[in-house]
Amino acid sequence: MRRTRRLRAVVGGTLLGLxxxxxxxxxxxYSMNSGADCGWEGMSEGDRCRVGGVIRDYDDQQKDSFLAGMLWISVGGIVLLAGGYLGAKLSQERLQDEARGAAKFTSRQRQPAGPAPRAVPASETAPAAPRxxxxxxxxxxxxxxxxxxxxxxxxxLALALDAVRxxxxxxxxRARQRLLHYFQVLGPQDPRVAETQKRLASLLF
Known part of the structure; x- marks a missing residue:
């Protein structure tokens, strides 16, 4: 709708001067080529015309008609130039509006979109199985x-750790005490004791 109004303004402004x-x-x-006249009546060579108490001959009236025609042509040219300028200005404003609109559209297109939809595995939506x-x-x-x-x-050692867990x-x-008993039975030199002690500590602390 706005573009239509702007286009009408461009055409109207151009026609207003054109x-x-x-x-x-x-x-x-027409005035330049119409010859001499007297009160809108055509004159022939040898005719005379009374204008405000002054008698003028055919040549004087023809000269005045020519000068009047030149004046009208000059004024018409000025009006044509003004109309052309107005139409060009309105057209430029229309192009600027379209450019701004295109820039806004491009800016919106470049904005990061939201997260794309993805298929949710059934394992994520299904209720967790009871432990x-x-x-x-x-x-x-x-x-x-x-x-x-x-x-x-x-x-x-694995069963005792499972009991603690x-x-x-x-x-x-009780399970922790049983593990400590196993550590004494196996002795500190057994590498499994040190490993199980680390796992026990991670469970307790």
Whole structure:
């Protein structure tokens, strides 16, 4: 809508100077070539015309008509130039408006878009599966003792650590004490003791 109004202003401004200017130039050309007249009546050579108490002959009237025609042509040319200038100015303003509009559009296009939509895996939307209940601390410690008796110290330490990890309060403390007992049985020289001590510390602290 704004562009339409601006275009109409350009056309209207141009026509505003073009039409009157052409009419004035046309009238000037007609006056220059119409010959002498007296009160809008044509004159022939030898005729005389009374103008305000002054009698003028054919040549005087023809000269006046020629000068009047030149004057009208000059005025019409000025009007044409003014109309052309006005049309050019309005056209330039229209082009500037379009350039500003294009710049705003480009600026909006360059603005960072929001995060692109992505497919959400079912694993992220589905409710988390319930964690199976931890084994009773006594059962874990009995299994750990049995593993140590059969010479599987790795399994015994793992089961005791699992008891510490999955219990709290008194049950955790019992599991911790059982691990300390295993450390004494294996001795500080056993590399598994140092490794298990680090893992125990990470669980407790």
């Amino acid at each position: 039409v009157p200017g052409l009419l004035l130039v046309g009238w000037g050309i 199976p209940p931890a084994r009773h601390v006594d059962a874990l410690l009995r299994a750990a003792d049995a593993a140590l008796e059969h010479g599987d110290a790795d399994q015994a 999955n219990h709290s309060g008194e049950d955790r403390e």
